[in-house]
Amino acid sequence: MARTFKQVLADAGISMDFEACGRAPETIVDREIKPEPHPRVEKLKNIFMQTLSTANNEFPYWYTREYMAHDSEIPVVRRARALKTAFSHLTPVIYPGEKLVMHKAHYFRGSFPMPWLSEGFYVAKEDELFQDALKRGSTSADEHSKFGSGGGNVVKSFNKIVSIAGKFGMRQEEVPALLKLAKMWVGKSVDDLGHKYEQKCPDYDVKEKCMRNIVCMFDSGYTLPQGREVINYYYPLEYGFDGLIKMATELRDKVAGNADGDGMVGTNRLYNYEAVILVLEGIQAWILNYAKEARRLEAIEKDAVQKKEYGEIAACLEWIAHNPPRTFYEAFQMIETIHLGVLNEDAISGMSPGRIGQVLYPYFEQDVAAGRITEDEVLELCELDRVVKTSIDCFASCGVVGGVLSGNTFNTLSVGGLNAKGQSAANRLEYLILQAGMTNPMPQSTIALLYDEKLPEDFLLLATKVIKTGCGYPAFMNNEIAIKFMCAQYGPEGMTPQEATAWAIGGCLESSPCCWLPLHLNGKEYMIPGGAGQPTSVGIHFMSLPKILELTLFNGQDQRTKEQVVPPHNKSLATYEELWTEFKNYWEIMCHALEKANNIQHDIWRKNNMAVFNSLLKPDCLSKGHLINELGYRYNATFNVESAGTANMVNSLAALKKIVYDDKKASLADIKAAILDNFGFKDAHEINSFSIADQQKREDDDRKWDKLHFMLLQAPKYGNDDPYADEILREWEEYFCEDCKDYKSLYGHPMYPCQISVSTHGAMGSACRATPDGRLSGTTFADASLSAYPGTDRNGPFALMNSATVWDHSHSQNSQLNIKIHPSAIRGPEGAKKLLDLSRAYMRKGGFHVQYNVVDTKMLRDAQEKPQEYRELMVRVAGFTQYWVEIGKSVQDELIARTEYEGI
Amino acid sequence: MTLAYRDTREFVPVDADKGLDRLTGKMVQADANAPAGYTKLPKCKFCKNYQEEATNMGVCAVSTMEPKFMAYGDMIAVTCEVYAD
């Protein structure tokens, strides 16, 4: 067998160690804590574990039928009518043992396509226009995105189940209907209309080449037009759906025909309120259909306990369809319903519930005090919520769902932070939420802990205990840093420092603007937090920094496809400064091309596909009479620029600076030649492993690149508290944070950096040739934005944290640092304390985010060989947790390769 | 008439391939035959307004659009106000 990368290095006496701070035990060490959920939860979880992601056409059928019948209607009303009809016709399904009910579609993990957003994929499949579609940028990402082969993914068609996009199963009987519905949207979908108009941009060609060559990962304007935001449950909780319809009706009548000084969109308020009423009626019908089903089941059920529960479910739904909730259970059911409702309105990933422990606290406090509910019953509901949230699937193309999201839907829940009075917001319910994350570990909701010095020590220690289960949450997020970012970004829209404290994580780790609103329950007022901003899922997403460096080195030509992506710069790159300048030039050329194209795509979305349900929930749409598309939200400066591959780009620049420009030990021409020859190694695709450690030498390799390769690998690397490399990171970050302000969203606001990789480091690495840091062709980039590249951080976690904090994290929406720790390194209460000290140290240094994978690498290797034995194994990927068996191989390989800390 | 599980009201669909038999609590294949006496689930294919034109595809006769809007036989119709058995 050909020698692997690791062996080649060992032969040369170079330790490219993937273990740091000690040695791991020889045998696999499991995580220390293994708690059990309540029996009811266990049963439902068992169903989940056997469930395949399934899509059907019910929602798109009724939506399309109503939409097509009203082609002369005002767009917002037409959309609302379609939504109302679709919601009203969703078939209810209630599983035995459920307490929190309702599903997106008629299956446990049900979802459905939305051809009004994009229909090309299905039409191309049918008409065998797939080859033609390949020329469209967005399909290129599909080729480089592979789902995990196990779990709930339907990777291949079987029996009467047709696999769609390698992820969803659809009944064969439904496929002709899907194709016919899709064809009705040809030329009308947001994708098609956006594509028609984006071509008018003078630099459209650059944009398409960026997509085709995976310099950029996806068309954010329509693929996931909403999400990575925090939902707001306040208005239905405070007023009930009947109250909201009454309010909208009164406001509609007041503003009808009245511009109120706004000659552009003032009169639109009439139609907007009309749309709000229609959608609310649709939501009510959906809830009442479920209530009817619960009554039907109550009538036929023989088991007395289950019969009583069906009755309670029906009573709860009948009440909340009209009124504000009175109890914790009713409030919990209501927020689940709202959540699923919003997710059914649009293709959304990252609609985060936010700080629900604080939203639901009024009901919890009063019910517990009155003896209406016990803490154990609350814990059970919190565990059930994890089944509900993990069952949520998002239907989008393979490239987006697999390559970007790893099938994850980012229903992140936030705990901690400060309350409206500036005190610790952690409450008793949040302790139970954390506990449920431990007793029922499932990927959703991923938990974000908004770390503040004012949070109680036992709360933080409980959080570290949860981390030790290996579930990958909670992540520590820096409250102080986020508040600074909020004030800077949303201050111009009127955000005060007090309102900034309401922030929460939307998506995996996107700081999102929120606000405080007064909830009244039995005469008592509580200030509760909730989302008040637009999605952060739109903008320039994601830019492959190592690929941009490749283009810079090769005069604008992609070395995988040989396509000229950007105009040649024709510079010799004789100095490091010239290289850096050209890198920035290319970055700017491509960002501007993508900025405009995505603005057009999203502009089409806002004209024809605007959010109505999500809008009415967000302040201040109801009072203003304007929805999301007319700046009804309180905060609109949310669009961003996303990067991937930061550590590889920094390490590559450091290697070039050191070897070529400072020490002059090799020429740029040599390094370019070595890159093209992949340092004598096979391409990662050839051996189907994307981890650097497993790469194999070609049989015909004459070792001519070995010396240069070793030199590049031993050049300064980020993550070691080495100023040589860290200074390059600092310079990049300061430039990046400032440069983003030059790109403006369609709402006229400046963008800002978002530094998460999600799973793009797999797909983007797969499309990138070898890089000057010694990384080999096709291998996965370092995850996140501040994680070290596998095997390169040799000085321990504190050194890594020093490197990560050389720049001011409050200038960015986020930053991301993931660390892999062997379970034996944090055993016992002492281990938990050490983990807390480490996290706290990072927060105090000004780090924004840190999270840990507590897992033995040997277990991951074993799981890759025997996935059937590891159905429940969860890992932290970038900003989220996912089942091992449901993530793609390139990301699995990178997780295995990450440096494992044996001690801290 | 023998019904497939997936065409009965006693079937609780888990995914496209299988579901629970609500009466026995067991996981069953969606395409397996249901025991005799299980209740027919309203679907377009059982509705008098459904006019099939191709396998699994047809039109809904009560559609007010011209031409009549499509329907597909396998769609569940428990929420359709004008389902006619």
Ligand code: SF4
């Ligand atoms: S949509 Fe309703 S009325 Fe039309 S065929 Fe289906 S069940 Fe019958």
